[in-house]
Amino acid sequence: MRLAVISDIHGNLAALEAVLDDIAERSPDAIINLGDCVSGPLWPKETMELLEARGIPSVRGNHDRFLRDHPEERLGPSDRYAKAVLGESWVQRLYDLPKTIDVDSEVYAIHGTPTDDATYLLEDTDSGRMAPSSRETVIARLGAAMNRTVVLCGHSHRQSMTQIPGGPLILNPGSAGMPVSADNSMKSGLEFRSPHARYGILTRRRGQWGAELLALPYDWDRAAAQAEALGGAGWREALTAGTVP
Numbered sequence: 001m002r003l004a005v006i007s008d009i010h011g012n013l014a015a016l017e018a019v020l021d022d023i024a025e026r027s028p029d030a031i032i033n034l035g036d037c038v039s040g041p042l043w044p045k046e047t048m049e050l051l052e053a054r055g056i057p058s059v060r061g062n063h064d065r066f067l068r069d070h071p072e073e074r075l076g077p078s079d080r081y082a083k084a085v086l087g088e089s090w091v092q093r094l095y096d097l098p099k100t101i102d103v104d105s106e107v108y109a110i111h112g113t114p115t116d117d118a119t120y121l122l123e124d125t126d127s128g129r130m131a132p133s134s135r136e137t138v139i140a141r142l143g144a145a146m147n148r149t150v151v152l153c154g155h156s157h158r159q160s161m162t163q164i165p166g167g168p169l170i171l172n173p174g175s176a177g178m179p180v181s182a183d184n185s186m187k188s189g190l191e192f193r194s195p196h197a198r199y200g201i202l203t204r205r206r207g208q209w210g211a212e213l214l215a216l217p218y219d220w221d222r223a224a225a226q227a228e229a230l231g232g233a234g235w236r237e238a239l240t241a242g243t244v245p
Contacts, residue, residue, distance in 0.1 A: 159215070
């Protein structure tokens with residue numbers, strides 16, 4: 001079995017198209033999306049149309065939920081833009097996405113943790129910077145998902161693969177469309193990242209699981225120009241350098 005895993009597109013159609021083209025060349029058995037589909041000053045509606053046209057199953061991310069859950073004054077600029085462009089029907093369809101997906105008997109897909117889409121599974125930010133969590137903390141966050149063979153998570157935009165002794169392999173494919181968010185309140189607390197579009201391919205071979213972590217070039221100047229045209233101050237640096245201005 002080979003499963004392509006994407007996450008955290010945040011409305012970046014240019015990056016998503018590059019990722020899907022690369023996936024097509026590698027011919028996995030299926031694709032799954034781990035949420036945060038549209039929130040960004042880019043192409044929210046076009047992104048949803050492409051995901052739906054391809055029939056890609058998606059977990060609901062915290063930003064997908066915020067568009068319905070949060071009043072206007074609590075939404076960040078990217079969420080407000082996405083909500084305004086999408087309209088009521090798309091906002092409801094995003095909200096109705098499943099919180100988790102059982103890909104098969106071994107693979108379990110979530111956005112953040114099994115019980116909280118807005119908490120990182122593998123990282124802590126208590127120090128003001130994003131840092132790997134302790135094994136004990138990750139195990140506590142997994143809860144009943146410790147009995148899974150593979151857990152797929154997103155949310156942190158940090159591409160990684162972690163094996164919990166006696167527990168699951170955890171794959172975060174990284175962000176397909178947004179290395180960091182210019183709306184992020186952590187600002188300089190995020191580590192410096194590259195602007196590449198990231199995803200992963202999970203493979204089961206002879207009863208064992210492994211993964212490829214991929215980082216693709218795409219036309220990030222096109223994405224930056226779109227953000228700037230829509231008034232996304234600071235997004236050029238975020239999209240083209242992978243750092244929060």
